[in-house]
Amino acid sequence: MKKNIYFSMLLPFFVSFIYAQNEAWTERFNYSATSIVSDIATDSDGNLLVCGEFSPICYGAACGPEPYGYFWRSYDKFGNLRWSDTSRGNTDIYKGDLNTLTLWGAAADEQGNFFLGGRYKGNCHLGTTILPPSVSSSDGVLAKINNAGNWQWIRTFNFEFTITEIEFFNHKLFTTGKYTLNNSDTLDGHFLPAGVHDFVACFDTVGNCEWINAFGMDRVFSLKTRDSLIYALVYPSICKFSMNGSYTSTPGGYDDFEIGKDKSMYITGNYGWGSNQVYVAKKDSTGVTEWIVNLTGGGITIQIDTLDAVYVRTYEGTIFDSVSAVKINKYDSNGNHMWEYTISPTADIDIKTDYEGNIYLFGYERDFTGAWPDPDNARITKICAGTCAVASSVEEIAENNSALVFPNPTPGIFQLIFSSSFKGNAIINVIDSKGIKVYNSTVSSFSENFQKEIDLSKNSKGIYLIEIITDDKRIVKRIIVN
Structure with a gap:
């Protein structure tokens, strides 16, 4: 009893809450001259996994060995850092020696475990696990890490193989990526044609491939899941995959897409190569356009939340460049504009939503110092779907407050x-x-x-x-x- 009284007296001084509309918190950090968040994943408790890369800004023989590597870190839903780790390599740009690990895709399961996928070159490690030396310029890697930051298993693919996206769905891992083979081969018994191919694949939760479909080079750009089906933008079509890997395709030519609750489709596109006129539209399940909104900008992507609210990212210019600002616009499911959020003076930002419909902005923003090149700082921003609780101090809100x-x-x-x-x-x-x-x-x-x-x-x-x-x-x- 004495112990409980002791902590109940202390807690009010260290734990408090505020309520905020829209932006809940922003985290910026930098491991080296350039740090970039490449992907995030959220579990059902709102915990966030962040993965990205860091590198020096250096050119020529005078650089010598510089730190280059990858990071993975986790935050709770209030923005408190839970744990953090890195994998480092050494690069001498002048000599061309390079040991690098690049983790492009992240996903989470219902138990709070996270999955990461990407590629590596040379001699690298994840945590205390040393990966086998690569046999190509980009061997593949797929791994599982638990909620406490401990690696559960790591699988490598010892040929040129890169995983770029991961979705956890119906107790399976669905991935996109690219591979290169001089001769045809197999992956866990599944045929891989020779050449350079983008792919959509399914793995079980211990890393075994259940099926893989190969497409042409630079064609698979986006992966979505909805109602026991998997969708991918296999340019210029949208392909709908069943759980066993069979698929049908619908012509499109869109830049990005999302699938709504009623099987409606939200799409983005442009009015011509190099044009700064883009659009977001909604089509019903029969393909009839319900509404369309025209925007000015480039690099348009889309996400929807649990209520089918629409989030659209655009750059100010026709494409991302060193002077672009990023704009996030929110629309309801009927196409009515709700708000606009701008990151400036320059940033490369992507967007994702979580189980509760909150949206995360992640990527990097440039820190202008007057010198060239300017460093890039990794950035994560959480925007609440409505009103959400935010920790007003940096004290982590532990379950038992012990x-x-x-x-x-x-x-x-x-x-x-x-x-x-x-x-x-x-x-x-x-x-x-x-x-x-x-x-x-x-x-x-x-x-x-x-x-x-x-x-x-x-x-x-x-x-x-x-x-x-x-x-x-x-x-x-x-x-x-x-």
Whole structure:
């Protein structure tokens, strides 16, 4: 009883909520001169997986070896960082030596596990797992990571094979990508014709291929799921796949598409190559156009949420360039405009929705410093579908609230308190935003409430994760050193 009273007295000072319309939170970070978010996935609890790449801005023989790599990190629905990790390689642009890992696609299942797919070259690793040396310039990789950030399995494809998109649907993984073969071959018994091909494929949840369909080069651009069917934009048609891989196609010539709840189709397109006149439209299940909205811009893509509200991304110019701003426009299912959101002065941003209909903007934005080239900062923004709760402090809202950090933010010295609900020994780690462990301690035994002072005053300013690992649980907190 004493323990419960102790924490109920402390919590009101560290946990509070505000309610916000539209933008809930934005996170910006940079591992190197350029950091880019390539994809995200959200689970049913609102936790977010973010994957992307970082690289130096350097040219010529004077560069020498520079850090180049990939990151994967997870946030809760309030924008608190849960865990973070990186895979690094070394690149010498002048010599042409390159060890790189690129994770393009991400998806989540109902249990909060995440799946990642992409390609790698040279000698790379995921977590503590060393991947077999690549045999091509881009061997494929498909992997599963659990909600705590631990890798469950990793599959590699030792030929030129890249996974670009992943959708988890009906307990299967549906993917798009590209492969190159000099001679025909098989993948888990499924025939692969020789040549350069885009593909749509289905894998089970342990990485075995169940079917794969090969198409021409540079033709598969978008993957959607709805009502036990899988849809892909196989230019210039939209293909509808059954669960066994058979498919039918409908001519289109669209830039992007979405499938509505009533089997209606939302489409985007342009009025000619190089034109800055684009459109978004809705067709009913018979193909009749219900409405169309004309826009000015380029690079148009589309997402819909659980209520069939429509989100459209465009660049200010005809295509993305170094001076483009990005605009996100929201329409209801009847084509009525609801709001516009602009990221400026320049950004390359994509959009996705989650289980609750919230929308995430992700990619990068340029940090103009006056020098060329300017660095690119990774960016994630969550926009709520309606009114949503947002944590007003950086304190993570843990399910059992059994650990506290204060003051937060801190100039460097802070107190960590956790309760005797933990069993056995406790390992305390403090990890910086690059995934480097800057503090480690083991607590062998304690009773009631444990309190420890930690000093980060000699470390750089920024965001740190505090990880507490015991025999039966793992709790992660976030603290800002300012």
